[in-house]
Each structure stands twice: as C-alpha cells, then as structure tokens.
Amino acid sequence: MIIPFQAEAYSFRYLPKSRHRALALFFPGANVAFRRSALKPIEFYDEKLHSGEDTDAGIRMVQQGELFSTSSARVVHTANLSLRKLMLQWWRIAVYTVRVIRKHCDPGVEVFVRFGGGLGMDAQSRNVFYRELKLPFTAILFLTPFLFLNIFAIVSLMTWGNPVALSLTAVAAAIYFRSDFLGTKIPIGKRIVFAALRFVINLMLLYGSLLEGFKHRLLYLNYELDARRA
Amino acid sequence: MSNTSHYRVQSDLGRFHSFIRGLALQQRNHPGRLFLSVAGRLYYAAALLALRVWASSHRYVEAVLLCGSGARGNLRYGVSDLDIVVIIKDCDNASIFVARCCAELKLLATIFPMISVGPHEIVFKRSAFEQSVLVQRPFLLSVSDFSKFLYVRGSEVAISIPYRIEHELCTLNFLWDKLLIVTRAEPGSRYFRYLCDRLMQQFEALEDRLELPRRRFPDRNVTSTDLIVWHQELTDSVYQRLSIFRPQTVPDLSAELSAFEIPNRLFFESPFHSVQHDRVSLRLLIPSSGMSARLQAERLIRSLAERCDADYFLLDGVLLPLRGKLDILHQHTHRLTFHEVAGITEELSSVRSGVEEDLRACVGAVQDAPVSLKKVNREYIRGIRDDRNGVFALKCKDPGFLAKVFAVWKCEENGQVSECDIEAVRTIEETVKRERLYEAQFQLRSYLVHGEVRIANLQTSVLIITRNRSSYLRKALASLGRQTMMPSEIIVVDNDSTDDTPQVVAENVEQLPMLRYVKETRPGIPCARNRALRESSSDSDVVAFLDDDCVAAPDWLYLLTLPFSYDESIVSTGGFVEFSSEDATIWGEFYINQRSGEST
Incomplete structure (x- = not known):
C-alpha cells in the first residue's frame, strides 16, 4: 500500500518543535544517527538518489524498528546560501520526491487534503481517499490551495473575461497568499520576497513533480510549501 | 522524636513538607492515622484541614486523603486504606484562600486553647492539645467546594461562607442538628432574602423527598427564626424517617461564636450530626458540584464500601444504603501501614x-x-x-x-x-x-x-561528509571538540573538494585524535555517505551523521545517541535542525522564516 507519509516526508523534513519527541518517520541527513546493526546492507543509501536519499533511508528504516525523534539534540545549520542554490534544492526535491515515492509505493489512488497551513499552524495532510487499484499508473494527489489557485488561473486564462473564473481565482489567490502576509512581524519588503519565493518553489514542486511523474507512470500532484511560522 | 514539637505552617511552601512529615511522625504514636496527599495550591488547605481534623477527633481519623485537581490520581493509590475521603475542588485563588484559612484558624484558636495563631503563622501546640478534652466520636466530614466552604469540623461545628450556599446545603442540609444563622446581612436586605430563599428551596426539596406536607408562608416572608424552627422540625422528621441514631446533644456554641467579630464574613453554623457506632467506620464522601465529580465520587464510595462497614453513605444530601457490611478492611495486611x-x-x-x-x-x-x-x-x-x-x-x-x-x-x-x-x-x-x-x-x-534499567555501553562514530566548505567544516569540527560525550571515531569524507579541506582536517587531528580523513571521488551525497558507513569501524554500534555546515550543540551527541543505549527497538534517532541567522542571506532567511525546507 501507499504509506501516506512517503508522499509527505519532505514537508516534515525538519521537524518543527511542536512535534517534539513524536515518533518520527524520517530524519534529515544533517542530524541523524543509526544503529549499525540495522543498516542493511552497509551500502545503505541509494546512490541513484542525489536528493531525498534520507527520505528513502527513513522509509526503509521504519521497517527495521522504531525511529525516535530527540529534538533536544540540536544542530545549528548555516543559512548562508545563494538564490541559485535554493532553487536548485527545491527543483531536486520536486524531482527526487517522485523517484522516492515511485520506489516505495504500490499502484493505487490516494488523495490528500492539505489546508490550514500557515499562520502558525502546521498543515497536516489528511488522507481522504485511498484505494489499491490495478491501474497502469499510480495517482497521489494533494489538494491544496495552491492547486486550486492554478486550476482557476488556467481556467480563467482559457475563458478570458469570464467573471466567475476570475473571481474564483482571486479568492483562491487570497487564500493562498493570506498566510504570507497576515500574522507575521517581518517587514513588508521581505514579506513580498518570501511570498514570491514560496510561489516559485510551489510552482516548481507542482509542475516539476508532475512532469517527472509522467516519466515514472505516476500522477503526482505535489503538496505545497506552507508559509509556516516558528 | 519528642512529643512537644511545634509545627508551623508558614506562608512558605517549602516548609509544608516537613510540617506534614513531622505531623505524620508524631501521629504514629497515637491511634489515629493520617494520610495526606496534597496537590499544588491546596497545600494550605491540606495543612489546615489536617490540623482541623486532627484537632477535632484525631483518635478516629483513620486517614485523610486530600485531592485537588492535580492529585486525583492518588485516589487509586490511597483509597484502599482510607476511611475518609475528602475531595476538594480546586480553589480560585490561593492567597485569598490562605487569608481566609488564617482568619478561620484564628476563630478556631479562640475556641480551642491549644491552637495559637500569630500574625503570619499558625502554631499548633501539641502539649496543650493533649491536655484538652476531646470529643471522642466519629464524625462525618463534608466538603463540597472548598474555596467556598471554609470550615468543617467534626462533631460540633460547621461553618461555611455561603457564596454558593446551594452546594453546602444540598450536602449538609438534613444532617444539621441545629441551624444558627450568623450573618452580617441586614434582615430584610436583598442578600438576606437571597440566602433565605436558597434555604427555603432546599428545605422544600427535602420536604418533598420525605413526603412531608409543604410548609406555607404568607408572602414567602420568612424570618431567620422561621427558618431555624423549620429546619429543626425537618431534622426531626429526617431522623424519624430514616430511623438512624440521634446524635448526642452538642454544646451550644452560639454564644461563644457571636462573641467574635469576623469582618466581612458570613457564617452559617450548625452542630454537626454524628452517627454513633461502637467502632470507627466512616464514611463520608462529598462530591463537589458537577456530574463528573459526582460520578467519580459515587464510584469512590462504592469502592470504599467494600472496605468499610458503613451502612449508608451520603451523596449530595441523599443518604444511600450500602451493600451490607463488608468487614474486609483489615484483611489486606500485606499493605504497609x-x-x-x-x-x-x-x-x-x-x-x-x-x-x-x-x-x-x-x-x-x-x-x-x-x-x-x-x-x-x-x-x-x-x-x-x-x-x-x-x-x-x-x-x-x-x-x-x-x-x-x-x-x-x-x-x-x-x-x-x-x-x-x-x-x-x-x-x-x-x-x-x-x-x-x-x-x-x-x-x-x-x-x-x-522491569529493570538496562544500559548498553555503545561505541559511537560521527560521520561528516563535505565538499568545498572548509570554513564551515572548521566550525563543525570545533563543535565536535566541545561535545560532552566524545565519539570513538570521527570520519570526514571529502567528496572531491577542491579547496583546503584536507588541511582543515589535519589541523584538527591534534585536538581530535580519533579524526580520520577519507577521500571519495564519486560525486553525490549518497555515495559519500555510503563510503563513510563503509569506512567506519565495525566496532561502533551507532553511527551519527553531521552535516559539514552545521554546528552541533555541546550535548548533541549525548542526546542523540542516548535512546540507543536504553531501547533496543530504536534503530534511528534524529534531532532538531535549526537555522542560524548569523550570516544568513535573504534566501537563507526564507528558511529561517519557513522552518521547513531542504538544505543539503
């Protein structure tokens, strides 16, 4: 079956403090420890995955035993990175998430709803539909505000001038951007930059993994990155 | 232990513990037993109640369990040996409460010479207490909402401050032998009328329950005298109806009470009812308001009933029969007394x-x-x-x-x-x-x-993979040097760097003798990680990965590897990755703002 967290592992890449000591499903490679006897084989990481190798490792580790999140074991990561690197990372995530999921999931259809992120809340995907079907492809769909924004935008572009489509787009955009601009204390200039970054990253996540998914017979509508606050 | 110790309750929580301990130690030389289990804000309530209970008839106190909201869990533990359970609901404000208790104890002190009350402390003089004459009979103790119901003393007096008198009344009403209303409110005032109305409602409810004819008052204009007479008759009917023992005549304290002036306070006072038994058997229980508390209380009583030989129990003013007498209280001898x-x-x-x-x-x-x-x-x-x-x-x-x-x-x-x-x-x-x-x-x-503490001694390897980040690597290695728990080996896998990474590693070898440098020419993070795993010694039980651009907190390795030592089922642990705002670019700040994202 499709393990729900596989599709979502990336969004919990760095566990927020609110998930302190939860039984975790996956740990970032920057701060992780393994019991040596559980590493099978010793060439543990999948060398074909240039990104998402730790997600893959986590998924295989879950089958060995318990993963334990000790969020008091803290490392401070530098945040000194360039725009190019940031974009490259997210492009890789968009592409390699699909490969990791392809590697582990069974054929079927799975639908998640992911609303309510932002404004200090952790968005959590709710699995609303799951069925193992013998289809030629696997479908994993995240229904997110960003997805609806895209659908409405495309529809309103196709039927240009249609007031219903335009207003729906406006509402979807308002819902999507709300968390970027409300409930934060950062200056407005930065807010705009971050909102733009988030928008671009979400575009990459959605279309990057959609395109990559076609190569792997996977219909994958990726989750969106929330404007999550500390 | 000398028998002449003084125990003090001061406005200092730390001392309460020793106070209770001393009380308990003292108590063991006497037939009564005392069990106190107190939660949070109820320290003072507990101490005062303990004093009260003990002072009134300590020879019959088998145990007292005090439960605030936080201490309900103790019921499971404590109830087995208990004869008396007092459930106290959380009080509103501890300091107000303490002030009230102090005032009340001052009152007590004027009645009983063995208690003396100073301005900020209460001293209980045991020697004086021993000389005094005790009323030797069991008592029913009833507390509904402790913050509102201030004073319950066995056998003789019950005083409550009737902010929410309905609770007290429904608990106590027909057990009072005598009703004496001491109130600051002017007769005929609005508040006085309110009090009287509440009392009347209770009495009328009681009449209905006992199937007595309803008493009528013209214009419902009831004086306190009417109420007292009415109550007296009601009480008589209750005893008649239930055919339980009449309490002995109790001394009339009204004259003494009226001699004190208690500012800003209203008192209801009534002699307490007591059931005559030839042996001590409790029992009482008092629910606070609210259904869940009531149900909880009922459950408690049922469980108590199996242990004590009470015939009835009292719940919300209703006397309920218990299932026969079960004298199994002392069968559980293996329990520590x-x-x-x-x-x-x-x-x-x-x-x-x-x-x-x-x-x-x-x-x-x-x-x-x-x-x-x-x-x-x-x-x-x-x-x-x-x-x-x-x-x-x-x-x-x-x-x-x-x-x-x-x-x-x-x-x-x-x-x-x-x-x-x-x-x-x-x-x-x-x-x-x-x-x-x-x-x-x-x-x-x-x-x-x-069923035992299993500690496994584990060897740990720290693995770092790096590529062209020598300045960050230097910081990372320095942070490893500050660890509270040192790893048995540190392996740096250089993924084909072109900068001075080898030199940086070489610089740190002096400080970290377990440091090793490995070069991996195949590019890619997974390749480097696998190489690191292969290179690490097979003696190490745990491998921990640290990124080259991370700085580990001093207790990082200790906390990260700790779960492995105690739980064999744990195969992997992961910690929290925080982004430093020190040298962050605006793109990096995006991550700090997001607190979620990818950064390898």
Missing part, C-alpha cells in the same frame, strides 16, 4: 541496610511527597501503569518519583520486594540528582518496559 511507613521515613537517612527496608523507604517517600504528586494526575498515573511502550515515561518530569510509585505497585502485586526494583529506583534517582532528566526518563522507560 502508615505507621510503618512513617517510621521508615524517619530512619530514611540513617538506616539503609536491608532490601526490604529500602523499598519501604521508597514507599514512605512516595506517600510523603506532596511536591511530586502535584505533577501527577489521574490519567497520567493510569497511563504509565498501562503503558507498555513507556511513552509516558518520556514525558515524565519526575522520573525518580514515578519509579518509586512503580516499584511500590510491583511490590504490592507480587507481595515481595525484589533486588532489581531497588537497584532501578536507585539508578534513576542518581541520574536525576546529576540533573540528567532526559537520561532518567529513558531509564524509567526501560524500567517500565523491561
């Missing part, structure tokens, strides 16, 4: 020889630990008891204490003390003493799950 426990608590510091005694000391500490108890609520204790995975243990703020609780449970179940329980409790306590709470939590978990 309070006398023993108190004795052992006394010797706790000096004698620690036998295994048996040591666990008893634990028992004593458990029963004598109100400070810890406030952290333990009912669900929590139940959760820990049923929790086979020990998840609760990892949230526990006081592992040493819970280990003791668990040891006592085990001891009660098996009927004997085992060496490994003692050892486990001792280990956990020592860890707590060293201020290693996290480790103690794991030890507790191990103890809950396996």
Whole structure:
C-alpha cells in the first residue's frame, strides 16, 4: 500500500518543535544517527538518489524498528546560501520526491487534503481517499490551495473575461497568499520576497513533480510549501 | 522524636513538607492515622484541614486523603486504606484562600486553647492539645467546594461562607442538628432574602423527598427564626424517617461564636450530626458540584464500601444504603501501614541496610511527597501503569518519583520486594540528582518496559561528509571538540573538494585524535555517505551523521545517541535542525522564516 507519509516526508523534513519527541518517520541527513546493526546492507543509501536519499533511508528504516525523534539534540545549520542554490534544492526535491515515492509505493489512488497551513499552524495532510487499484499508473494527489489557485488561473486564462473564473481565482489567490502576509512581524519588503519565493518553489514542486511523474507512470500532484511560522 | 514539637505552617511552601512529615511522625504514636496527599495550591488547605481534623477527633481519623485537581490520581493509590475521603475542588485563588484559612484558624484558636495563631503563622501546640478534652466520636466530614466552604469540623461545628450556599446545603442540609444563622446581612436586605430563599428551596426539596406536607408562608416572608424552627422540625422528621441514631446533644456554641467579630464574613453554623457506632467506620464522601465529580465520587464510595462497614453513605444530601457490611478492611495486611511507613521515613537517612527496608523507604517517600504528586494526575498515573511502550515515561518530569510509585505497585502485586526494583529506583534517582532528566526518563522507560534499567555501553562514530566548505567544516569540527560525550571515531569524507579541506582536517587531528580523513571521488551525497558507513569501524554500534555546515550543540551527541543505549527497538534517532541567522542571506532567511525546507 501507499504509506501516506512517503508522499509527505519532505514537508516534515525538519521537524518543527511542536512535534517534539513524536515518533518520527524520517530524519534529515544533517542530524541523524543509526544503529549499525540495522543498516542493511552497509551500502545503505541509494546512490541513484542525489536528493531525498534520507527520505528513502527513513522509509526503509521504519521497517527495521522504531525511529525516535530527540529534538533536544540540536544542530545549528548555516543559512548562508545563494538564490541559485535554493532553487536548485527545491527543483531536486520536486524531482527526487517522485523517484522516492515511485520506489516505495504500490499502484493505487490516494488523495490528500492539505489546508490550514500557515499562520502558525502546521498543515497536516489528511488522507481522504485511498484505494489499491490495478491501474497502469499510480495517482497521489494533494489538494491544496495552491492547486486550486492554478486550476482557476488556467481556467480563467482559457475563458478570458469570464467573471466567475476570475473571481474564483482571486479568492483562491487570497487564500493562498493570506498566510504570507497576515500574522507575521517581518517587514513588508521581505514579506513580498518570501511570498514570491514560496510561489516559485510551489510552482516548481507542482509542475516539476508532475512532469517527472509522467516519466515514472505516476500522477503526482505535489503538496505545497506552507508559509509556516516558528 | 519528642512529643512537644511545634509545627508551623508558614506562608512558605517549602516548609509544608516537613510540617506534614513531622505531623505524620508524631501521629504514629497515637491511634489515629493520617494520610495526606496534597496537590499544588491546596497545600494550605491540606495543612489546615489536617490540623482541623486532627484537632477535632484525631483518635478516629483513620486517614485523610486530600485531592485537588492535580492529585486525583492518588485516589487509586490511597483509597484502599482510607476511611475518609475528602475531595476538594480546586480553589480560585490561593492567597485569598490562605487569608481566609488564617482568619478561620484564628476563630478556631479562640475556641480551642491549644491552637495559637500569630500574625503570619499558625502554631499548633501539641502539649496543650493533649491536655484538652476531646470529643471522642466519629464524625462525618463534608466538603463540597472548598474555596467556598471554609470550615468543617467534626462533631460540633460547621461553618461555611455561603457564596454558593446551594452546594453546602444540598450536602449538609438534613444532617444539621441545629441551624444558627450568623450573618452580617441586614434582615430584610436583598442578600438576606437571597440566602433565605436558597434555604427555603432546599428545605422544600427535602420536604418533598420525605413526603412531608409543604410548609406555607404568607408572602414567602420568612424570618431567620422561621427558618431555624423549620429546619429543626425537618431534622426531626429526617431522623424519624430514616430511623438512624440521634446524635448526642452538642454544646451550644452560639454564644461563644457571636462573641467574635469576623469582618466581612458570613457564617452559617450548625452542630454537626454524628452517627454513633461502637467502632470507627466512616464514611463520608462529598462530591463537589458537577456530574463528573459526582460520578467519580459515587464510584469512590462504592469502592470504599467494600472496605468499610458503613451502612449508608451520603451523596449530595441523599443518604444511600450500602451493600451490607463488608468487614474486609483489615484483611489486606500485606499493605504497609502508615505507621510503618512513617517510621521508615524517619530512619530514611540513617538506616539503609536491608532490601526490604529500602523499598519501604521508597514507599514512605512516595506517600510523603506532596511536591511530586502535584505533577501527577489521574490519567497520567493510569497511563504509565498501562503503558507498555513507556511513552509516558518520556514525558515524565519526575522520573525518580514515578519509579518509586512503580516499584511500590510491583511490590504490592507480587507481595515481595525484589533486588532489581531497588537497584532501578536507585539508578534513576542518581541520574536525576546529576540533573540528567532526559537520561532518567529513558531509564524509567526501560524500567517500565523491561522491569529493570538496562544500559548498553555503545561505541559511537560521527560521520561528516563535505565538499568545498572548509570554513564551515572548521566550525563543525570545533563543535565536535566541545561535545560532552566524545565519539570513538570521527570520519570526514571529502567528496572531491577542491579547496583546503584536507588541511582543515589535519589541523584538527591534534585536538581530535580519533579524526580520520577519507577521500571519495564519486560525486553525490549518497555515495559519500555510503563510503563513510563503509569506512567506519565495525566496532561502533551507532553511527551519527553531521552535516559539514552545521554546528552541533555541546550535548548533541549525548542526546542523540542516548535512546540507543536504553531501547533496543530504536534503530534511528534524529534531532532538531535549526537555522542560524548569523550570516544568513535573504534566501537563507526564507528558511529561517519557513522552518521547513531542504538544505543539503
């Protein structure tokens, strides 16, 4: 079956403090420890995955035993990175998430709803539909505000001038951007930059993994990155 | 212990503990038994109530359990030996409450010469107490909402401040022998009318319950005299109807009471009813308002009923019969009695020889630990008891204490003390003493799950993969040098760097002799990671990965590898990755703002 967290592992890449000591499903490679006897084989990481190798490792580790999140074991990561690197990372995530999921999931259809992120809340995907079907492809769909924004935008572009489509787009955009601009204390200039970054990253996540998914017979509508606050 | 100690309750929580302990120690020389289990804000309530109960008829107090909202969990533990259970609902404001209690004790002190009250402290003089004449009979004790109901004393007087008199009334109404209304409110004033109305409603309800003819008043204009007479008649009917013993005549304290001026206070006062039995058997219970409390109380009484030989119990003013007399109270002889426990608590510091005694000391500490108890609520204790995975243990703020609780449970179940329980409790306590709470939590978990504290000594390797980040690598290695727990080896895998990474590693070898440098020419993170795993010594039980651009906190490795030592089922741990805002670019700030994202 499709393990729900596989599709979502990336969004919990760095566990927020609110998930302190939860039984975790996956740990970032920057701060992780393994019991040596559980590493099978010793060439543990999948060398074909240039990104998402730790997600893959986590998924295989879950089958060995318990993963334990000790969020008091803290490392401070530098945040000194360039725009190019940031974009490259997210492009890789968009592409390699699909490969990791392809590697582990069974054929079927799975639908998640992911609303309510932002404004200090952790968005959590709710699995609303799951069925193992013998289809030629696997479908994993995240229904997110960003997805609806895209659908409405495309529809309103196709039927240009249609007031219903335009207003729906406006509402979807308002819902999507709300968390970027409300409930934060950062200056407005930065807010705009971050909102733009988030928008671009979400575009990459959605279309990057959609395109990559076609190569792997996977219909994958990726989750969106929330404007999550500390 | 000398019998002439003075016990003080001061406005200082720290002293309360020793106060109760002293009280308990003193108590063991006397037939009465006292069990106090107090939560949080109810310290003072507890102390005062204990004083009160003891002062009134300590020879008949088998035990007192006080439960605030946080201490309900103790019911499970304490109820088996109890004769009296008082459930006290949380009070609104501790300081106001304490002030009230002090005022009330001043009142008490004027009645009973053995209690003296200073401006900020209450001194209970035991020697004076012993000389005084005690009213030797069992009593019913009833407290509904403690913050509103200030004073209950066995046998003689019940005074309450009727802010929410309906609660007190519904609990107490037909048990009063005599109703005396002392009130500051002007007769005929609005508040007085309110009081009278409430009383009337209660009386009328009682009349209905007893199927008596309704008493009519013209214009419902009731004076306090009417109420008193009415109450007297009602009480007579109650006793007649229920055919239970009439209480003995109690001294009339109204003259004495009216001699005091208690500012800003209203009092209801009535002689208390008491049931004559040839032996002590309790029983009472008092629910607070609210259905859940009531149900809880009912359950409690049922469980109590199996142990004590009461004929009736009182719930919300309704006298309910119990299922026959079950005289099994003293069959549970394997339980440690309070006398023993108190004795052992006394010797706790000096004698620690036998295994048996040591666990008893634990028992004593458990029963004598109100400070810890406030952290333990009912669900929590139940959760820990049923929790086979020990998840609760990892949230526990006081592992040493819970280990003791668990040891006592085990001891009660098996009927004997085992060496490994003692050892486990001792280990956990020592860890707590060293201020290693996290480790103690794991030890507790191990103890809950396996029945002993299993510690595995593990070798750890730290693996770092790097590529062209020599300046960050220097910081990362420096942070590894500051670890509280040093790894047995550190391997730096250089993924084909072109900068001075080898030199940086070489610089640090002096400080970190276990440091090794490996070069991996195949590009890619997974390749480098696999190389690191291959290179790491097969003796190491745990491998930890650290990124080259991360700085580890000093206790990073200790905390990260700790779970492996105590739980064999854990195969992987991961920590928290924080983004530093120090040299962040605006793109990096995006991550800081997001707190979620990819960054390898």
